[in-house]
Amino acid sequence: MTASHTTVDSPLGELTLVAEDGRLTGVYFPHHWYKPDPASFGPRADTGFEDAKAQLAGYFAGDRTRFDLPVEPRGDAFQARVWDLIAAIPYGHTVTYGDVAREIGGPATPKDVGAAVGRNPLSVVVPCHRVVGRDGRLTGYAGGLARKKFLLDLEGASARLF
Helix, strand or coil: CCEEEEEECCCCCCEEEEEECCEEEEEECCCCCCCCCHHHHCCECCCCCHHHHHHHHHHHCCCCCCCCCCECCCCCHHHHHHHHHHHCCCCCCCEEHHHHHHHHCCCCCHHHHHHHHHCCCECCCCCHHHEECCCCECCCCCCCHHHHHHHHHHHCCCCECC
């Protein structure tokens, strides 16, 4: 398996898209909190990312409310469960870290969920921006709170920055 990457301009700044075997494995902002070593992204490829670029453009234009891309986020079993749950949050809606923890059940805490959300490698595509603090405030986002607010505003979701 060989990874490749490309970049795409967006209203949030340049995004780096990473794929392996036709599956999107990463969408990263500049200064992303947990961005892997760029050497792991493989060579730059100007082809193979057409669907991802088109769907992102449609989303940012307000014409697309969900993504339909082959994805393969990489993480442990708990992270994968959290990412599956946040992928199901509808466009324009928010849930709290506590909501996600309750859905998982067992010993999962909002803090555990927050750690997994922060490691989401598919920003925007797996909408971790839709997870907010218990009182509706914006907390933590690997791309920064201004980007999280932009995405929620784009979707018409209500959340408070402070």
